[in-house]
Amino acid sequence: MxxxxxxxxxxxxxxxxxxxxxxxxxxxxxxxxxxxxxxxxxxxxxxxxxxxxxxxxxxxxxxxxNSFDPYKKQKELSNEMALEFLPEAKKVLNDTLESYVKLSIVGNMIDFGAFQLDEDIKSLMEESLNKDLKINDVDKLEEALKKYDDVLYLVDNTGEIVFDKLLLEKIKDYDINVTIGVKEKPIVNDACMEDAIEVGLNEYANIVSTGEDTVGLVYCELSSEFKEIFDNSDFIISKGLGNFEGLTELDLSDKDVFYLACAKCPATAKMINVNVNDMFLLKN
CATH class of the missing domain: 1.10.8 (Helicase, Ruva Protein; domain 3)
Known part of the structure; x- marks a missing residue:
């Protein structure tokens, strides 16, 4: 963006x-x-x-x-908040893909980069549980899950990945191979390899490093290894606002890309014609 x-x-x-x-x-x-x-x-x-x-x-x-991970305590707090909130959040789940997508997007509210550190994130998540997706391309997502053999899943924040795990479990019902992209080094509260493994994402996917420590995805900073994975991925699920902002800078017209996020940024909200904090599942 x-x-x-x-x-x-x-x-x-x-x-x-x-x-x-x-x-x-x-x-x-x-x-x-x-x-x-x-x-x-x-x-x-x-x-x-x-x-x-x-x-x-x-x-x-x-x-x-000389601080390698300034948000370390906030990342730990994110996971604690997610695990504490999980039992209540699971109440919205049913057999539909949409319910799992919605819950993973509710998890995107756990973001100490987009919100101020003293923001009442738990209240925002509780409010979001009762909202519908403002943009809902879930039917197109389900078509893609049935069409492709492989998907690249770009995760976003710690805490949020607790809810991604539930969506990944649902995605595996479609008999599709999942590769997860995580940050190489800490940046704000984004998930790195150890964070993803800690919550068990490796149970459902192969986890690889993007080779970067950028806010969202910045293509020019990806490792050559991850660029090859990205370039060869015809189907991408992109979690979070940072990845949305980064990927919309690229010409991805030859790929099926699905953005799952909350519009926490006023500029982004205007860009896709929704209100701030609206949730969306948008196909490119």
């Missing part, structure tokens, strides 16, 4: 929150914010890639503070 005017304050909010998680040194924070402003002054312009720019800001902060 190209940057919108709303991206600038969001970049600064995320930068501030990341700094607050890492250090209490106000002098260091001022220095870091100077670096962030310098980066934005050079690279925030009409047509810039929002995922790539956001990734550079988070890397700048990690490198200058």
């Amino acid at each position: 190209k940057v919108h005017y709303e991206c600038a304050p969001c970049f600064l909010r995320q930068a501030r929150e990341a700094m607050d998680l890492i250090t209490d040194d106000d002098d260091l924070k001022v220095s870091l914010m100077e670096d962030v402003f310098e980066l934005l002054s050079k690279e925030y312009y009409d047509g810039a890639n929002s995922n790539y720019l956001g990734s550079k800001i988070h890397r700048l902060i990690k490198n200058k503070t």
Whole structure:
């Protein structure tokens, strides 16, 4: 996705929150914010890639503070929140694919990048359980699951992947081989290999690293190994807003791509003509 005017304050909010998680040194924070402003002054312009720019800001902060995983505690909290919420969430499940899709998208609310750290995410999830999908291409998704032998499933956040596991279990009913793409290194609260294995996603799929530590998927930063997997995938399920924003920068007209996410970003909501926090299952 190209940057919108709303991206600038969001970049600064995320930068501030990341700094607050890492250090209490106000002098260091001022220095870091100077670096962030310098980066934005050079690279925030009409047509810039929002995922790539956001990734550079988070890397700048990690490198200058020597902090490998600033959101480590938030990621642990995400998994705890998901497991605590799971029994209530399972009540919406029935035999339909749509119910599993919806629950996996409800899990996308667990996002300490899109929301402020003090946001009441559990309340947002409870509200979402009672909502319908604003865009619902589930029939097309089911057709694809019956059509293809293989699918590439791009996961998003920790916590959220607890709900992805349920959807993956349902997907296996279609006798399809699943490959899961996870981040190589921590970025915000995105899921890495150890996070995916910890919740048992390896029970339903082969897990591979994208080779990157970017916000969402940034094609130019993928490893050569994952580029080959991605390029050869005719059927992709993309979880989360970051992956949606990254993939919509690419020409994927030769693939069947399904986006499952909550429209937590005003710019994205306007882009697909839904309201903020609406849930959608959208075929490219």
